[in-house]
Amino acid sequence: MSNKAAVLVAGSWGTALASVLADKNMEVAVWTRNEAQRDEINNNHRNDRYLPGVDLSPNLVATSDMKEAVTGTNAVVIVAPSSAVREVASMLKPYWHEDMLVVHATKGFETESLKRISTVISEELGCEEGKIVVLSGPSHAEEVVKRCPTTVVVASLDEEQASRAQDLFMNTYFRVYTNRDMLGVELAGALKNIIALGAGMSDGLGYGDNAKAALLTRGLAEITRIGVEMGANPLTFAGLAGIGDLVVTATSRHSRNWRAGFMLGEGKSLDTVLSSMGMVVEGIRTTKAAHTISEKYQVQMPIAHQLYNVLFENLDPKTAVEALMGRDRKTEMEVITLETWEQWHT
Ligand SMILES: NC(=O)c1ccc[n+]([C@@H]2O[C@H](COP(=O)([O-])OP(=O)(O)OC[C@H]3O[C@@H](n4cnc5c(N)ncnc54)[C@H](O)[C@@H]3O)[C@@H](O)[C@H]2O)c1
Numbered sequence: 280m281s282n283k284a285a286v287l288v289a290g291s292w293g294t295a296l297a298s299v300l301a302d303k304n305m306e307v308a309v310w311t312r313n314e315a316q317r318d319e320i321n322n323n324h325r326n327d328r329y330l331p332g333v334d335l336s337p338n339l340v341a342t343s344d345m346k347e348a349v350t351g352t353n354a355v356v357i358v359a360p361s362s363a364v365r366e367v368a369s370m371l372k373p374y375w376h377e378d379m380l381v382v383h384a385t386k387g388f389e390t391e392s393l394k395r396i397s398t399v400i401s402e403e404l405g406c407e408e409g410k411i412v413v414l415s416g417p418s419h420a421e422e423v424v425k426r427c428p429t430t431v432v433v434a435s436l437d438e439e440q441a442s443r444a445q446d447l448f449m450n451t452y453f454r455v456y457t458n459r460d461m462l463g464v465e466l467a468g469a470l471k472n473i474i475a476l477g478a479g480m481s482d483g484l485g486y487g488d489n490a491k492a493a494l495l496t497r498g499l500a501e502i503t504r505i506g507v508e509m510g511a512n513p514l515t516f517a518g519l520a521g522i523g524d525l526v527v528t529a530t531s532r533h534s535r536n537w538r539a540g541f542m543l544g545e546g547k548s549l550d551t552v553l554s555s556m557g558m559v560v561e562g563i564r565t566t567k568a569a570h571t572i573s574e575k576y577q578v579q580m581p582i583a584h585q586l587y588n589v590l591f592e593n594l595d596p597k598t599a600v601e602a603l604m605g606r607d608r609k610t611e612m613e614v615i616t617l618e619t620w621e622q623w624h625t
């Protein structure tokens with residue numbers, strides 16, 4: 280692999296992943312459409328809007344020219360918001376070649392088509408889905424740039440591509456595991472943001488740790504239920520991309536999803552919340568996607584359903600909690616067992 284990597288785009292997570300690579304003494308080109316941001320990175324080694332107060336490595340160079348960003352590299356990392364992935368991948372297309380490792384670190388779906396991000400990228404590049412790797416797991420950009428110990432998972436339909444991605448990113452503070460279940464890793468990374476919104480909302484309403492533990496546990500149950508129905512391995516949801524990322528997102532003030540939920544719980548409107556964030560809150564689009572997916576697969580996702588009502592049907596958050604607490608009596612053991620999953624897949 281060449282010693283140069285390209286990262287498309289320069290938001291919080293793109294800049295943090297670029298820093299991981301720069302710490303491995305790689306030459307890293309970060310592509311951004313924003314020329315002021317490009318100049319700030321190149322002249323001041325800062326990206327203050329997205330990572331305030333962080334000094335970036337001089338190995339990290341920004342450019343607004345896609346050709347310049349990706350020329351001379353066979354490792355490209357796409358870290359655009361889900362709403363922009365198709366557009367960014369289409370800009371990469373003229374420079375894509377068979378030997379290029381393409382890793383994406385976006386957590387969401389293409390809302391209109393309900394496609395996963397790896398599908399969107401492979402469609403735009405005109406390549407097999409096995410050429411794409413997803414990187415996911417519990418990882419706040421703010422902690423990665425401080426070199427706090429962090430573990431993530433990379434998954435691909437092609438294990439060799441996943442190993443290449445593991446080699447690319449692994450360093451002393453950034454530990455990378457592989458996983459063969461790309462579908463499960465992508466679903467877990469996207470869907471946990473809904474539960475993080477709900478956990479923030481619960482905190483904003485003034486509810487306590489009992490409520491949050493309930494949301495995390497039952498949230499994981501509904502993520503696993505839909506994931507297994509769609510063909511994912513249930514064990515993926517017990518791993519870094521599942522419970523790991525759910526915990527880090529739903530319990531941390533770094534999380535934009537948790538913060539947005541908190542403000543909604545305090546009674547702020549969705550418009551007010553969005554205009555004050557200034558960064559992507561993927562859980563909002565993902566709640567819409569999950570609402571449609573749960574209907575399509577006829578799988579109950581009660582927490583996502585109530586979040587949908589709060590976000591898009593003006594339901595008062597407190598009433599949403601009452602609706603969740605007042606559901607029909609259930610047994611806890613409805614989550615599909617590994618045995619059942621294996622029977623379905625043999
Ligand atoms: N921030 C984190 O800690 C973190 C960690 C893991 C995964 N992620 C995921 O990474 C993805 C990106 O999140 P982020 O935190 O970097 O977002 P961000 O809000 O910090 O930055 C988004 C960037 O995308 C750019 N952008 C938006 N639309 C664009 C377009 N059409 N063309 C080109 N650039 C465009 C913006 O200008 C901005 O620089 C999300 O899916 C998120 O869930 C984030």
Ligand SMILES: O=P(O)(O)OC[C@H](O)CO
Pocket residue numbers: 386416417418419472475524527528533534535536537559560561
């Ligand atoms: O800040 P959030 O809520 O987008 O979450 C960031 C990451 O997904 C945490 O792993």
